[in-house]
Amino acid sequence: MTSRTHAERSPVSRLRRAAAPQHATVRDRSARLLRRPPPLLAVTLLVAVVGWYGAMHLQRVDAGTAPSSAGAWGQDDADLVEEGQALYRVQCSSCHGLDGKGLRSPDGDVRGPSLEGSGGAAAYYYLTTGRMPLANSEEIPRRKPPAYSDEEIDALIAYVASLGDGPEVPDVDIANGDLAEGGELYRANCAACHSATGAGGALSYGRAAPSLDQATPRQLGSAVRVGPGQMPRFGPDALTDEEIDSVAAYVENLHGADDRGGVALGRLGPIPEGFLVWTAGMGSLLLVCFAIGRRADSREAE
Amino acid sequence: MVTRRVARWADQRLGAANFARTALGKVFPDHWSFLIGEVALYAFVVLVLTGTYLTFFFDPSQQEVVYNGSYDPLRGVEMTEAYRSAVELSFDVRAGLVMRQIHHWAALLFLAAIVVHLMRVFFTGAFRRPREINWIVGVVLLILGIFNGFAGYSLLDDQLSGTGLRIAYSITLSIPIAGTWLASLLFGGEFPGPDIISRLYVIHILLLPAVIVGLIGAHLAILVRQKHAQFPGPGRREDNVVGERVWPTFAFKSIGLMFITAAVLCLLGGLAQINPVWLYGPFRPDEVSSASQPDWYMGWLDGALRLFPNWEIRAFGYQVPNPFFPAVLMAGVTFGLLFAWPFLEARWTGDHDNHHLLDRPRDRPVRTALGVATLAFYTVLTLAAATDVTATTFGVSVNGVVRSFRALALLAPPVAGFVAYRLCKELQARDIARGIPVPNPQPRPRRAGSRRRPPPRPEPAPSTPEPVEPSAAP
């Protein structure tokens, strides 16, 4: 509680015009900006416009291979199987063993798993996505351009299919699929690992469910039946062929998804959104505040 | 001339001329960093305007319906009316999507601006007496903003926000003794309950905005009453305020900033897609997507949940489950410390004076270091919400990322604080070397009875030994 009496207080505001300060004022800086916008600003704007335009129209690289034949994948073609076997012996047996029975290194680690019963679908999947061949068995398989030509792949598929009773290369017809049903099945079975937008997701210890933006319908169908790597397997009782058609149709739709809201920011959700609001949003507004307000540089003039 | 007649007409009924003159003549310091709080205010204005528009189209009902709109991948899918109205708003209402996106970007920006504003207030010591009340009002606004944002994006009942609601339910459950009661009352039973969306709707459009508007009003009224603080400088003292008058300069700049803020938000809302709920699908309690994160302002909570080790307390058949510690206890301590800070600092420094001159951060190295350390801690937690996306982006193990972030959460704050401290000292040393005086508030005339420390007694000048005068001996 102060003890100032009423009389000690002076009347309302006293006005005093300060002499025009000698240092750079907001007015001077703004005037300079208006006369000649700095070239940096122009370059930034140009880059932003081009970048946004590019992001809006990013083309997806489709690395799918054209199948040599729809339907039979040649395991009944003895010549093709023999061709495949010859190719296999040269390219694959060093890890997967002679006759595809698998190979262990001297200290007991698996160099390459057995291919018996893995099916033509597995060979199709691994070879057309370039995940096989692996440089060494420690490496985690990732999508790469295929190492073999279409004819070579057909031959290898025929050979691997002949090694047992595994899933055949599926016929996936997305025109036959139901988009909405595919979406529901996708969200129920696939989104947990591959994300609702098909962007992929992290698994334990360095593994990852890959992004689906380059998966062709047949690769997708093969993966579902084969369960490559950490992926679980879905037999015909879990997902019928028609249901796979629907899921593949939905994934195709995801490739060209309706990003009507603007730049999709990788479809990764709130993380890139948060980054953008802090950089473009808060960043640009802080610059605006800096341009409008006064800088506390008057201290130097003292 | 028209304005003069209208003003006269109003004055004859309200007698506001004097008040208007005083109000428009008020002086506001014009440093650029004082405009950040305005950015938050204008983002809130955009929120209210766009939000009102959205209420005309959104239906917060959990009634199950079948979608029949123009977005093919959802045609025939069962969903709640809430989700259906959100998808319809995005596809079949002409300005619907842009309004929804502007609204969501504005929410993100509102909280970002609040945080930057809080940092400005903290690092310049603007929370000191007499502004402790406004500091508390501000922290409450931050909390309400976070809650309202969460309530807002949970209304759409999509898979991503529904997962977040489940997490909120489980966090409520984890509260000892009262947890199950609170969760049951909030949700109307077990998760998800029949009413949660409509309850969140009332909270989001009525209850919290009403309180927020009231508190913003109080925040501004207190600010006007106390007059804004200012940086030291030529002609600026504790007993004056130097700047621009409201009319015309300050008003034009402020209103201009409002339009520019709205423009930035419209640009974001039109050009950058946010929360594409049609891709996430309607909420199903048995489904989830990888890369599930909350909006950025809840990121520190999510990161804390990911990083905190799996410790629980279990005894005598009762338990304090794991999520309680990061999500309830740590959050409570965070905001408790924020609320208490002005009083803690006043007690520790023994400084109970009024302060209308601000500090430069370098002039208070300890406070700056503590603030930077705290900021580093919560930044690490916020970034830790993205452990899985970080792992896939850089092709590393998510387990390794979690472990690294745990270490970072413990190491980054003291390192950042130390670096900040040294920087402050260095900058101070440079100022002294360049002859720039460390700002001291001008000595105020003593007012009897006011609670302040006595001014430091002037140091006695180093005395030269005076020759002792020979005593006049008789």
Added chain:
Amino acid sequence: MTERPDETPEQREARRRRAVLGERWTAASFGVTIVASLGLGIVFWRGGQPQLEGLFLALALGGIGVALVVWATQFMPKQEIEEERKDLASTDEEVAEFQAEFERGEHILARRGLLVKMGGAAMAALLGALVFPIRSLGPRPGKGFKDTPFAKGVRLVTRDNKPIRADDLVTDGILTVFPEDHTRAADAPTVLIRPSGEIRPRPGREGWTPDGLVAYSKLCTHVGCPVGLYQSEEHLLLCPCHQSTFDVLDGARPVFGPAARPLPQLPLGIDDDGYLVAEGDFSGPTGAGFWDRDRD
């Protein structure tokens, strides 16, 4: 242009030029607003398009904003005005007047201490009573928190309510299943797995995994997210929310992440028609933990 006494002719000329330039920019900005508003109208009339709507809105609003800011910074009087900061606290006389006024009423109150106390108690009681309607917001948390619709003999079904046979799942297969007729029960989603490794049953659960199948609650014991990621080679269930990881072969024991308790296991059996059924409810309450979860 107003006269300024302390100005040189060059400074005056510079100020004039600045004002003209500022005026041009302001006018141009307002012009941008007008054009953009027209553009917005056209976009709407033609059916709307989010990017163009956002762009034109931004230009329209930004035009006014930039115009006002340029106006304020370029050709408004640039002054530094000083205003006195009066003491916020009231003077002693004002406080004394207020106290006198208030005490006039308070004096009356002070003599009626009992009434004041009764009044306070009445207000408190009323406020307490007004809290009771909150009780209607939700039911008492009861047994529902600890059990699910699964019980002995209840069949497992897919989300389409179709019962499941044991060989519907191939090795490394996983399926999300529900209690029959309760496919929407939010506490009952279950993962049914045929792992390629050997299951090590918990003590007392030896008969819970017929035909190499195992079933666990899908709700993470951390904060209840569905644990949807199954890593078939490592036999791990991974929760995408906070990366809790559970070992499927070892009773869904948590091996990484913030979950502290294993996923509750569902005892499986096969009924006479060959369909999978539950042999009882889960081994514990599903989902996140709560205070009295372990008590009956």
